[in-house]
Amino acid sequence: MKRRVFSALAFLCAAALSATACSDPSAGDPGSATDGKQAKVDPTARLDGVKLTMWTAQNTLNAPEQVIEAFEKATGATVETQAIPDLYEQNVPTKLASGDKPDLMFWQPSISTLPFIRPKQNLLTLDGEEWVSRLGDTEKSLGVIDGKRYAAIVTSPAMLGVYYNKDVFRQAGITEKDFPTSYDELLRLGHTVVDRTDAAAFYEAGGDKWPMQWQMQVQLTDLDKQWWAGLNRNKEKWTDPVVVGAIKKYKEELLDAGLAQKNYRTGTFTGQADSLWKGESAMVLNVTSFQSQLQAKYSTAEIDRKIGWFPVSHSSATGMYSPDQTNGVVAFRTGDEKRQNAARQFLAFWLGPDYPAYIKAMKIPSVQPSVPTPPGLPQTSLAQLKALPTADGVFQAKAIVAPDTHLYLADMIYGKKDPQQVAQAIQDQFAQVAKAQGAPGF
Structure with a gap:
């Protein structure tokens, strides 16, 4: 998968389409019950009739395939993926500025990129979710802006x-x-x-x-x-x-x-x-x-x-x-509490009962120290996994x-x-x- 590098100036142009998009990304918090202590989520509770939409980049359209299929089978929900045309990181802010929102979305969970989707206004906070404590230290540091967690970390940076x-x-x-x-x-x-x-x-x-x-x-x-x-x-x-x-x-x-x-x-x-x-x-x-x-x-x-x-x-x-956009998944404030709760449940399922099956299907290292990395990965991959806990972040x-x-x-x-x-x-x-x-x- 090609490392995605986007233009910050392109972001600026996208943001200019909306007056609010150029404002302080931490201003104007609409408030939500999701900002308080999270209610415990049952990852496999029935969700018959609930439909969620998930935005992905064109090259990550198939990345959530395994977890979506397992989640739909376990809960009765439907999760529809929608590939946003390239450049993904430019077109997503433009679509959000027009008022369009998904329930879930892949997004780079870094302090340089997360603010462009105005997390305090647009995203559910995910502090207190059970899966947070299971993440490795480096992964745990991602997806957080001003002390609040806005992204679930599903793959290692x-x-x-x-x-x-x-x-x-x-x-x-x-x-x-x-x-x-x-x-x-x-x-x-x-x-x-x-x-x-x-x-x-x-x-x-x-x-x-x-x-x-x-x-x-x-x-x-x-x-x-x-x-x-x-x-x-x-x-x-x-x-x-x-x-x-x-x-x-x-x-x-x-x-x-x-x-x-x-x-x-x-x-x-x-x-x-x-x-x-x-x-x-x-x-x-x-x-x-x-x-x-x-x-x-x-x-x-x-x-x-x-x-x-x-x-x-x-x-x-x-x-x-x-960090890149394959590492993080965010959940949006849509105003529909049933869908918002279902989005949280999807993340709890992904990083809970389904996680061992997901990383095995993807053939990738685990972000959870308690879940073993699947066998059969190249030694180069294992060397990178070993180096991650002491790694320094790039400027992104x-x-x-x-x-x-x-x-x-x-x-x-x-x-x-x-x-x-x-x-x-x-x-x-x-x-x-x-x-x-x-x-x-x-």
Whole structure:
């Protein structure tokens, strides 16, 4: 499944269709009994005659298929899925601004994306649901805005790390003891590959653009909570030297230094997988959607023989997690109490009695430590699961707006911007959207 990267400016345009959509997302709480202590939900109570609608992206239309079928069989309810045309993250706010609402919806449960659907006005709060306490610590941190839970976490966030070709590493004499514990060591490992093999050290996807953000992201992991809090209050800037330095290092010490494949300006996401599999490139820095691409083409045994994975951050061997719209499901205030309660019941069923069957059907790791991850997953997947509890969040999980860094980095590799100009473009967009949201300090 392709990692979905959306345009914050597109959000801004969608929000402009409604005067209220550009207001403070925490203002104007209509109030609801759902904000108090939740009544206990029976996941399998009868719901004959109740019909729920669930919005999904086009590439996640089939994701809830197993749980919907089981829920309908257990309760007598009907759950109809509706795929919203791409770009999903742009079209959903537009539809909501027009007054259209589903009962349930996939949505990225991060502080940078959840506010665009105005959770306090539009969503049921889910604090106190029994399944909340079953989530892992990282998953438990997602889906919360201003201390209130608005999203159920049904899948683990994507993990960002390095996929590598085992054969190329063997040819280069690289063993596990050589795995990097910093970004600088990762670059040195890249030079070892180039010096000792015919493979490119990294495959960069300048054609598709979105995967380029990860090389910059990894370098920002040492920024502390105070810096991100300052950024979100307009006291720190994307133009700070640490950010400009990360962009500059990516350009000068990876791209200009010859560590990427020759056609990195036109490289693609699918090309990454083909190149790594063939051993034409040694490493790919990407999120879990890259693995999903491999699993769609190759068996677990084939992947285990050919591909490995390790975590890395700026100054440690720590992974990074990246929320996306497949992780969270939200339930809407529709004004129909029967449907609202049924939506809560659907989530209780999903993360309750049906959860083991769901993750087995999906072949994905469990978000609940008490529910074992199904057997048969590739070792790369298990390595990511092991790294998740100590992982650091990407900026989508820390910044109140996720600017389109990939677009500005693409301008850089095409010679249209230098690193300072990239950082300025990121800052300008961040401030513009934050101001439109009514964020304090902007």
